[in-house]
Amino acid sequence: MANPLHQFEIQVVAPIHFGDVNASLTNSGVFMLITVAAVTLFLMFGMRNRRLVPGRWQSMAELSYEFIAGMVRDNVGNEGRRYFPFIFSLFMFILFGNLIGLVPYSFTFTSHIIVTFAMAMFVFLGVTVIGIVRHRLKFFSYFLPKGVPLVMAPLLIPIEIMSYLSRPISLSIRLFANMMAGHTMMKVFAGFVVPLGILGGWAPLSIDVALTAFEFLVAFLQAYVFTILTCIYLHDAIHLH
Amino acid sequence: MSGFGVAFRIGVELVAALVVGVGAGLLLDRWLGTTPWFLIVFFFLGAAAGVLNVYRAASGIGLAEAEGAPAPSDGEPEEQDDDWPGGTGSDRP
Numbered sequence: 001m002a003n004p005l006h007q008f009e010i011q012v013v014a015p016i017h018f019g020d021v022n023a024s025l026t027n028s029g030v031f032m033l034i035t036v037a038a039v040t041l042f043l044m045f046g047m048r049n050r051r052l053v054p055g056r057w058q059s060m061a062e063l064s065y066e067f068i069a070g071m072v073r074d075n076v077g078n079e080g081r082r083y084f085p086f087i088f089s090l091f092m093f094i095l096f097g098n099l100i101g102l103v104p105y106s107f108t109f110t111s112h113i114i115v116t117f118a119m120a121m122f123v124f125l126g127v128t129v130i131g132i133v134r135h136r137l138k139f140f141s142y143f144l145p146k147g148v149p150l151v152m153a154p155l156l157i158p159i160e161i162m163s164y165l166s167r168p169i170s171l172s173i174r175l176f177a178n179m180m181a182g183h184t185m186m187k188v189f190a191g192f193v194v195p196l197g198i199l200g201g202w203a204p205l206s207i208d209v210a211l212t213a214f215e216f217l218v219a220f221l222q223a224y225v226f227t228i229l230t231c232i233y234l235h236d237a238i239h240l241h
Numbered sequence: 242m243s244g245f246g247v248a249f250r251i252g253v254e255l256v257a258a259l260v261v262g263v264g265a266g267l268l269l270d271r272w273l274g275t276t277p278w279f280l281i282v283f284f285f286l287g288a289a290a291g292v293l294n295v296y297r298a299a300s301g302i303g304l305a306e307a308e309g310a311p312a313p314s315d316g317e318p319e320e321q322d323d324d325w326p327g328g329t330g331s332d333r334p
Contacts, residue, residue, distance in 0.1 A: 162262055162283075162290030163297075170257035170294070174250060221246060 004187035008111060008180070028109045035100055035109075039092045064092065068227065075231035079238050086126075087234075090119070091227040098179060098219030102212070110222075111179040113172060120172035123230050131237030142240050171229055178222045182215045254294035262287015 014025040046061025054062055068088045072080045080087075094110060101108025109115050131139045143160040144153060189211065192204040266283030270276045 158286050159289045159293060162258055162265075162286050163293050165265075166254070166258035166261045166287075166290060166294060169260055170253045173257060174253050177253070178249070225246070225250070 002187070002191050004184050004191060007107070007183060007187060010112075027107045028112065028115070031097070031100060031107045031109050035093060035096045038100065039089075039096050042096075043092075064088075071228060071231055075228060076235045076238065080231065080234060083130075083234060087227060087230060090123075090230060091223055094119075094175070094226055095220065095223035098223055099216075101179070101183070102215055102219060108179055108183055110175055111183055113176040116176040117168065117172040119226075120168040120175075123171070123233065124168040127230075127233045127237045130234070131240070134238060135240060139237075139240065142236070167233060171226065175222050175226050178218050182211070182218050186211050186215065251295050251298050254298050255291040258291035258294050259284075259287045262290065 011027045012024045013027055013030055016023045016025060042057075043061050046057040048057075051058065065088070068091050069084065072084050072087055076083070097110045098108065100106055101110065131142070143157050143164065145156065145160070148156055186208055189204040189208045193201045193208070195201075196204065262283045262285075263280065265287075266280035269279040269283070273279070
């Protein structure tokens, strides 16, 4: 039976070395480039001939734009508008990465924790810097909830700091685990199709058909969750509580 | 959002804080040579933070409210700009 984890193996496509630093282009990197190109093409092609009554492609481009614009507006408020380009890029990158990963023989870079952790850490550090720049030292009052007696502060502040530091971990694990679990499950069931023969093989095949539909849902949902949590963290940093 | 998604999110919240607590405890112990005291203290702090995360996730400070209503802004009214890129805005507060 084929190894269901083979799909996650990193393969070097073009070896690049800067001194001791291994900066080789891997299949993960190739699919990131493909994703960026696909997002760019999607938006460029969608907005190529702008009409008052949009066509199909223009509708999809406008829909994704308004979806994120509404999300930023509802969850961050008016101060969030200047971070819209970043949040929109983040959403499109994760969504297209998840969807392109569903194509057979492709590679899902969001199924690697180092990729999702790098994105989550960037969001976390960026949001913290925004909070500190906006509120200076008042930002650290975030760790002491309002109306707490001072006696409890030595216990509550470490707990709040832990809770704050766990954000990038939960953010990255959620996306990575969902993508990896789904893809592994699909490959495990697919591995049973041929060995079970013409009579028994239909059962895992039909499960795989259902799982494929479910994976499309997960691909969208996890991009949505990652983006909306970024918005909520940004809201916390801007408004403090 | 599906029930499975909510359940998974809450599980991850609980574990993530524990991972941070245990990780911080182990690192401090290795740095200061105080094995196992920081690990014990930070394990409990991480567990408490995990429960706090779960409470916040479950009581709607997070995803649940993000489904529909806008996040609470602590009574400070924000002026609405008309040139916000959110399109028509007719269906939004």
